[in-house]
Amino acid sequence: MTALASLFSLSGRHALVTGGSAGLGAEMARALASAGAAVTLVARRAERLEEICAAIADGGGEAHALAADLSAPDGVEELAGTLRERGVEPDILVNAAGTNLRQKAGEVTRESWAATLDLNLAVPFFLAQALVPAMARKGRGRVVNIASLQSKRAFADSVPYGASKGGVVQLTRAMAEAWSGQGITCNAIAPGLFPTELTRGLYDNAELVAQMAARTCVGRNGELSDIHGLAIYLASDASAFMTGQTLYLDGGLTAR
Numbered sequence: 001m002t003a004l005a006s007l008f009s010l011s012g013r014h015a016l017v018t019g020g021s022a023g024l025g026a027e028m029a030r031a032l033a034s035a036g037a038a039v040t041l042v043a044r045r046a047e048r049l050e051e052i053c054a055a056i057a058d059g060g061g062e063a064h065a066l067a068a069d070l071s072a073p074d075g076v077e078e079l080a081g082t083l084r085e086r087g088v089e090p091d092i093l094v095n096a097a098g099t100n101l102r103q104k105a106g107e108v109t110r111e112s113w114a115a116t117l118d119l120n121l122a123v124p125f126f127l128a129q130a131l132v133p134a135m136a137r138k139g140r141g142r143v144v145n146i147a148s149l150q151s152k153r154a155f156a157d158s159v160p161y162g163a164s165k166g167g168v169v170q171l172t173r174a175m176a177e178a179w180s181g182q183g184i185t186c187n188a189i190a191p192g193l194f195p196t197e198l199t200r201g202l203y204d205n206a207e208l209v210a211q212m213a214a215r216t217c218v219g220r221n222g223e224l225s226d227i228h229g230l231a232i233y234l235a236s237d238a239s240a241f242m243t244g245q246t247l248y249l250d251g252g253l254t255a256r
Helices: 003-008 023-034 046-058 075-086 110-138 159-182 206-215 224-235
Strands: 014-018 038-043 062-067 092-095 141-146 184-191 246-249
Touching (some): 023 038, 023 046, 023 092, 023 224, 062 075, 075 110, 092 110, 092 224, 110 159, 110 184, 141 159, 141 224, 159 246, 184 224, 224 246
Parallel strands (some): 014 038, 038 062, 092 141, 141 184
16 A cells, blocks of 8 residues: 555544435545545434445445434433444544424524534534543544535524534534544534435425535535545545544535
8 A cells, every 4th residue: 555545544443424324424434435434424313324335335334323312411422432332433433413393583492492402512522522531642634524505605594503502613624623632633513405304305396405505616516426535535534634624515615
């Protein structure tokens, strides 16, 4: 293996990917497996997880399914306990699980606010907190959070979601400050418009999708494969000096 290839190789690494049953989570898991990492995919839908794992295995990768509900009160603790029982100590964590309830500002309740902030903001922190000690013992870890265009810009009917994703940017900085001295880098990807379950409603509006594409510098919206390179970079040794950053993978939409 050349020196350059070794920088991006994930051979011998283990990645835990939440939200791994669909969308960007599943796609990032595929990318990490293609670079040599063993991946454990976490989501509520066991059957869908098994399908993704089978597809990764068919491509020559190693993938394991772990059904869990991170929105449950003890979801993070139960997941951490299951990982200990299985002897799994991930050195890569991708926090891709999330929700957007899409309520008008006047319809947001304390319950929907709490549910959104918990899954999108609290779970990534407490799951990382649970995994960091093992990463620190190895002297190496990678945490990749998922931010959003709404970390920087406001969109309609998304007050709790926007607040949570704005928080992810600062959370990523705070995680980096706390843990990067132990060899654990913490960064975030802020995707533009990609075809996922969270954006299915938007893709029903062809005019709106076209408008979003026109606002980018490259003239199109994201394709799922566009996240492969950045996911591998942030999980690999190539990004060892990159931490506390949010990278906007948006075709230049926020540059205009």
